[in-house]
Amino acid sequence: MSEAASYGALLDAVRGVHWPARRAVSSLLPGAHHSTLRGTSAEFTEYRLYRQGDDPRRVDWRLLARSDRAYIRLANDRAVLPTTIVLDTSASMAFPVATRDKWRLAQELTIGLAAVAHADGDPVGVALHDARGKAMNLPPRTRRDVVAEIARVVLADQPGGSEPLAPLLRGLRSARLVVLSDLLGDEEDLLRAVRAHIVSGGEAHVAHVIAREELDPPRRTLLAADPEQGFVQRMLVESSRREYEERFAWWRDDVARRWRAAGASYTEVVTDEPAPRAVRRVAASGER
């Protein structure tokens, strides 16, 4: 099966989905999102009295002729929203071992969200660690084959290692960051970096990828080993199962609360959810 065939159905499923910016964008390039700038676009908004320093070319000469007062025409600008998808490729994403559902869902989310952003005319790129643990950044582009390029990079990668995600965010210039991760690595540092990005005017989305098997582990005696921290090995038995579920649920609630408090859009995605639906939920989470 070719790469295109593997995600072609997904692209068909997310066609028509829009991903609006959560607030006005300060970008200069014209795009589909509301801009913080008001300029000369054809979409008229209001008049304002001419003030010294305004560009004389924006004066509405006809209105000046009728009213003998100088007004300038104001119009809302539209701008693009450069988007970078940060994909977690740590070893914990390769779970369950047999099916790698978390990794598969994260790949599909990456491709789907890239396609949605690209369809809105936004530049889109991806940042991740390659199979050797080396940081790799595909800068946001608007060219036609960017989604295919992103798909090729993502599908060629393999989860492994335990490289932190936060350093990947520091060099990114995109206004919109999308983090696709299980947040089981450097979640604190990641949240700190995202908070800094939001404070500087950007917006952030996080899709928290969770495996069904993590929510409902096998009902048998299990020596659970953390794939990223081999020294963490704990016995999961029926008597401790309830406490495990309570602690995991409390942690997920806490993560969601903290990320939302930081101004990010938080979406919990479970592996048994179809990828197109998850893409729609992530895209819709930014609407206000």
Added chain:
Amino acid sequence: MMSWVLPSALAIGAVACVALVAVHFIARDRPVAEPLPTARFVPDRRIHARTTSFALTDLLLLVLRIAAVAAIGLGVAGPTIAGGRGRVARIVLVDRSRGVLSVAEARDSVRSMGAADVLIAFDSAARTLTTPRSLDSVEKTGAVGSLSAAFAAANAAAGSVASRADSIEVLLVSPATDEEVDAATPAIRAAWPGRVRLLRVHADTTSTPVGGGLELPRTSNDPVVAGLSLVPSGELQSSVRLVRGRLSAADTAWGREAGRVLVHWPASDSVADWPKRATIDAIGGVASGTGALVARLPRLWAVNGRAIARWADGEPAAVERAFGAGCVRDVAVLVDPASDVTLRAPFRDFARALLGPCGGTRAFGSADSVTLSRLAGTGPLAAARLFRVAASESSRFTPWLLLLGAGLLLAELGLRRTSKVAA
């Protein structure tokens, strides 16, 4: 034929081997770790998960362990190859008591039975003869025979021949008279775990007294004389002379004759030269084999010899000593001249033992058939292994087997370490 010094060690070794196999296949181990990214949320408690594995793993280790335990078990059990297969050791008990008519007859009987491993001569006590030639020196004694002593000696001697034979036979050469069987004889005989071959010789019925009379001093107002005069003469088996004063030459000459009993019973402390007791006291009674006399009696002398009567505290009150072919009895019981205790029946009962034949009453009649059959017993000969003392036996294979076990354990240790390194 192979035998074992400690056969129970074989059973213990077998149980240990079975336990080893069970422990090998019922292994407790940690389950295999499975990745779970959210393992950090599992409560960190000390939980022991038990799994049962029936896999045939580490078979070589198991074989080494079993071989080591088996070798050690065999070593402790101590295999021995018996040299005397089917051999029967013989313990011969030769009676030389007064009941035997002729010891020569007993000697001839023993010789006719062939060689003996252990030769024991007995009367009231038993003595092991060191060499077969010692049999010629065995002579008849005047002591009462005791089959109890004979069987006890046989039991004690069995241990010395048990290692050289499979079975032990006891050959009893004795007339087996009534007087040789006492209350302990059945129990001691039952302690011998096999049948006994009984070879009876003739009893000395010729020495049995057939009748006698009592010569009393011609004195008046003597309570002892008065009391003894009431004893029916038909009860006497020997000729008995009572002397109340000092023994005269005529008395001693009379007492030397066979079958005669000279009873020296002083009427006062001045007519006897016996050693005095350290403390002269009085005691409440005196008893003989035929009766007891309850009265306040003074004790002046300490007499020595075969006790015929004893004071209430066990000290001899009357003794018998051989004198020529007869015997003399010293009766250290002073009777108050004014007492009438001697006129009563208990005195006569007490005195019958004093008037009996030398050596006491003889019962040379053959023991009854039931007793004889019990003495002989039934079934096989006694097994020699019952008399072997485990601690005294050893096996020449034991050190080598223990060494082999230690070597196998070392090999098991090495193999286990090698397996761990490989893992």
